[in-house]
Amino acid sequence: MTDFSLHVEALKKVQELRLRTDKLDKEIAKIPKAIDEEKRTVDGFKEQADDAKHELLKAKASITDLESQVKAKLDYIEKLKVSLYTVKDNQTYKKTQEEIEHNERAISDIETKILEAIERMESKNAELLSAESSLAEKQALHDDFISKKNRDLAELEKAKAAFIAEIEKYEVAVEKGLLDRFNRLRTMRGGTGLAFAQPEPDYWVCGNCQVQLTHQEISLLLLQRQICTCQACGVIMVIENDLYHRHEEAMKKKRK
Numbered sequence: 001m002t003d004f005s006l007h008v009e010a011l012k013k014v015q016e017l018r019l020r021t022d023k024l025d026k027e028i029a030k031i032p033k034a035i036d037e038e039k040r041t042v043d044g045f046k047e048q049a050d051d052a053k054h055e056l057l058k059a060k061a062s063i064t065d066l067e068s069q070v071k072a073k074l075d076y077i078e079k080l081k082v083s084l085y086t087v088k089d090n091q092t093y094k095k096t097q098e099e100i101e102h103n104e105r106a107i108s109d110i111e112t113k114i115l116e117a118i119e120r121m122e123s124k125n126a127e128l129l130s131a132e133s134s135l136a137e138k139q140a141l142h143d144d145f146i147s148k149k150n151r152d153l154a155e156l157e158k159a160k161a162a163f164i165a166e167i168e169k170y171e172v173a174v175e176k177g178l179l180d181r182f183n184r185l186r187t188m189r190g191g192t193g194l195a196f197a198q199p200e201p202d203y204w205v206c207g208n209c210q211v212q213l214t215h216q217e218i219s220l221l222l223l224q225r226q227i228c229t230c231q232a233c234g235v236i237m238v239i240e241n242d243l244y245h246r247h248e249e250a251m252k253k254k255r256k
């Protein structure tokens, strides 16, 4: 019979390094997301500035338009006033006077609208300035942010490459069938291909799924003459013989 203990020792290292590599992969995946988020923030400020600029121009155009309306009415009033000099009858005089007053009231309404448009223009101008200064601030930090993220990425990739090289060293020591099974399990179970038996006061459980192990399973695990898997979750099961004996001794002392 084969002694699998050395294979299992190597596989334990492979699993440990794989789990650390998985963690690095998660960190690596965060970097483009962080860069994207940063870009979205910058775009958000740009959009705010563009919107404010657009509204500002609209307010300015409406002021120009209202002012020309006022001017047209003033011209018209002027004409009406001139016409009053030549009016012959009282009725026309009265009607013209009324029309002048009507136009003066209209001008007063338009002037209220102009004041409102000026207020709008000023508030949009303040919005524009604030968005532009936020944007400038972000953009000044942007290059630093991106180069820091790229440095982080390079460091993580380097660490990962070192882990992979180490993994490959250990994988050579693992029998191929066992390694394939381990890798299949890892893919299926989100990273865990191998689990340790863990002691409870009166029995042992699978470290992955916590299901209780039978005495027979424990004996097989201790022999390390064959590869055992958890009957419940299917991972390759390993027991640390030292831990087992220490735990059993402790339990024996306790029972005495």
Ligand SMILES: [Zn+2]
Pocket: 206, 207, 208, 209, 210, 211, 230, 231, 232, 233, 234, 235
């Ligand atoms: Zn299990």
